[in-house]
Amino acid sequence: MRTNHRRSTASAVKQHRAALVTALGRAQPLEATQPADLIDMIAGHLEGRPELGQLYVGTRAFLAGDHELSRDEAKAQVCEAIERDGEIIAEVLEAAEGLVCAGAFRAAFAEMTRSVRSETDQHVRTLFIGDCMLVEAISFLIGPLAGEGISFNSLPANARSPELLAAVLDSMAESEFDVVFFSPFSHARLPEIGALLDPKRGFTSRKALRELVDSILAQTEPMLEFISERFDCPIYVHNASLVQRGSGVAKIAAKELFTAWSRTLARERINQWVSDYIEHKNRATHRHLFLLDEEQLADRWGRRALGHAIFDSEHQHAVELSRRVAEMYVDRIATISRLRSKKLVVCDLDNTLWDGVIGEGQVEPLEARQRPLAELRHRGGVVLSIASKNDPKNVHFEGSLLTEQDFVAPQIHWGPKESSIATIRDTLNLQTKHMVFVDDRPDERERVAEAFPDLLVLDACDDTTWRRMALWAELAAGSSEVDRTRMYKEREQRNAFVQEGSSKSRVSVVDSGTL
Template sequence: MSDLEKAAGLLRSRRDAIGAKLAALVSGWGKYAAPYAADPAGFAQTETHALVDYIALLIETGDENFRHLYIGEKAKQFHDLSIDAEEKRAREAVLLAGEREIFTAELNALPAARRAIDAAFDVIEHALTAEAVAEVKALFVGDCLYLDVISFLTAPALTDGVRLRPRFITSHDAVEIKSQIGKLADERFDVIFYSPFTYAMLSDYAALQRPRALASPGKMAGDVRSAVAAALDIFDLLADLFDCPIVAHAPAPILREESGLVQRLGAIGTRSFRKRACTQLGTALRTRAAQRNDKGQVVHILDEAEMAGPAGIVAAGRYLARFDLQHPAMFGAMIAPFYRDIVMVVGRLLKRKLIACDLDNTLWHGVIGEGLGVTQHYDRQAPLLRLKARGVVLAINSKNDPAKAVWEAEAGRLSLDDFVSRQINWDPKPMNMRRIAQHLNLKEKDFVFIDDRADERAMVEEQLPATLALDALDPRSWRLFDLWADLLPAKPGADRTEFYRQRDARQAFIAVEAETGEQERRAMFSQLGLTLKIREAGAGDLDRVADLINRTNQFNMTGARVTKRQVEELAAREDAWVLIADASDRFGSMGTISVLIAERDKGRLTVPIYVLSCRVFGYGMEFAILEEARKLAVPGQAMFGPLAETPFNQPCREVYPDAGFVPAEGGWLRENAERAPIAVESWLMIDSTIPAPDAARRHAPV
């Protein structure tokens, strides 16, 4: 018997004593103090005995699943909304150091086992405490499946630079689930995961798993209908309340392993009813997802049978371990890679705006400059086209001869014209990335760089650390791009390629025509044909309103962030206005470039939110929009513009004083706002449909 096998046996033989020591480490925590004081031995049996077995199994078998399970239990222990981040970090450090000491002390006589414990805790501590590049706040609505998933997801997500901040709703009662969801309505989540049936999420579905249900086939049919209806109600509530992507399971009739003969026979007998419920719900969820996605929401369906893979749903239900409170099944490990990809996209890709692509051995196989022909990677190019259609812009960053790096694209395939910026030369790629950023007025945090060469990726990451560099030779990179497209809303006109072409033409005109004098500047801008249409937002505009507010940093007076539901509530109020401005010129439309929200507050006309896209800086549009808002003031009413300085909003800080406002607590004030207009540049043609303040208003239905 090896030292590691001896150590595993020793730990199991000392389970009660070690479990008691581990339990004592958390006995003073608020959420554990009462149950520990009431029954220390019982508390240890339910909360910490499993930890001893996980460590024993880890050093005995080397199976990393048991390390993941240990990490998952720690993540659940550390999940405590009643403490702040500093106290949480202190708890993590003290507890993990204490647990390491307890286990190593038990194995003093077995040096190899002590080394194995130290190595295991090095990984465990890193997974639970290391700094991450991004955080993802996720809401998990489902049975204890999600407690299993967290175990297998925490460490791999951190490898991707993402720290997961989970929130769980695991009740089996549909009414209670909806109540808990409602209480979270004002919270912002980055993603919501919803598993309606697995393993026995809803009580009506759980009833279909019981052998005695076979005595009442009619009741089972009713339970099928009730379970499906309850699951859909919960889905609709989630989709109505939250703006973030929702990832929902199309369920499979997975049943956790049963050892008794009666239970096994019952599982066989009830399978047809469980399968019927899963099929009906899966079909209904896909229909609802398509309807929601058509309206600009994001619902992504995961098929449980597909995720179980070749092993199948029977293997998915097998237990990895089984204790009083911990009973992880294989399905948690099976689906964790799918969840890891989603968390990676949400945390590190979803808010980025541009992909800079290498060419040779990235978009095609071969070196195009050699003149020997290349083989196009259409499978890689397809997700790029999908992302382009959903608003992500494409650029080229390639060491190549620009005269040779050209290709004839078939209809519907990726072409040279799909790239808004092309840096094809022999310069260092970090230099080219900066040129692309300057050309498109984007920041390095907006960029993804994909290249087949590790040295090129390393140079870009070193010099532009906020840029995400991906390996073109890793199939996962392209899988992430495909998923990124799935998790972006499909909206008409999202493709921004033409917008950047128009922008280049506009800037070229300005560069050619510009003179140093004010008179020449006015003449030049007049030739642009700048038109500004200002109106109240309608129901179809509210997604764009929320998106523009949340994505604007430089001209955002208060650094505001909103949910779509908050925008809908503002748009429905009689004492508030959600104004939007669309800009265009001789080169084409610039789209919706500004949102200004005004409301009557404490006798004043207040502007709590005012944002303007950086693509129209310099044209004076900010004053024209502010002037239309000023007209909403009634006689004698002051207009107040709050200003909260952020690290990014320097460009907008002088707008209020330049518009005749004076300093006031928390911002800028214009007394008797209706008396004097705000000056608007003569080169702007204003088309405003904002009603007079005393006119009857009809809000768009929301």
């Protein structure tokens, strides 16, 4: 939809807001202010804020979803509620503005909600433990993950009392999860965190601040112990960004000014404690705790920007931090869903593992891409291979992190890459559903995907590919004691030896017969 049409539709929605809120509230059982929230989110999306479209989809899913239903039934119920919203709004706009406005709205609304109606072929059993910040983050998750064909468990365990939270988790004793996210230091989980963020408290004593942080850690450690012992799946533990929330830059800046000293000292101590705990626990048990680093977000986006309110109402208080945390969740859930079970990565070379075409001159190794592959190969038991259209005499790995010895059954020739992948598959005796193919060229990816529908095909030029490769490498590190690359290379050597021996025997027989 053109930008001017979208904006005129947004103006119509805002102009008739009262009528739309009344119609939406009359048609569906919602709390008094919730229809207004939904209308405002839709209007914000139409004005050019796509994050509010995501928030609408997630909020609507929470309001309409029923966790007692099966996944398919719950999804159908959510889609029905969203379609009903769209029709109610379109009918009001048609009566007030005419068919053109209603048609423009229907098109924009269908585009905004397309992801949640997408078919999902993967389900990740997720558990979110924390406070209302997780509810905000989950609202931003539903649409993007559905767009990737992934569903997940969206109900968080957000009891603030440690005793009540332990009871909730105890009730899940028979449940199995693929991943757990635990946010122990978000703004409303513990009153001590609230005290750190309260500009009226203004800690001036190191002793008082130390005692406050001691209390936070004393309450957090038993919960971490409980969670890490209860669940064997990957557990992502947030550290503390201690972001100040607010609806305006000036308000956030004032809060930061009065709490800067105490937040900085508390954050440094808490985050060091979390890192030490994860390292110690993994060493003492097995590697299943991973850091979800909110400080990375602060460094990238700015602490003040993360506290800015995206939407603020009685029922929804989403801030930028929630949206950025959701992006981290999307990457991790998608990695677990799509990559974690794979056994082989087949890579193109030119403009994939290095910058440039090696047959045309000097190339520059892309270390940021090669590093996760090297970690997967050396620490995760994942096998690497090559499918490249090149003259093998030109190919070398000088100056690269990876070497020729890191690849098994490489296919470097001018033939179709579909044939190369078939050869690799047959040589290694692997099904293509256990393989990943990475290439920079859309035409090559399209042909390979068409030839092997169950093969995961990734774009080498998409940063998401390498970000998730790095997450996969982190999950896979130490998970396999078998060096599969060495195993396959030894098999290749044995096969070559046998073939050479057979060839010599045939020559000997022929020579004897001739004599």
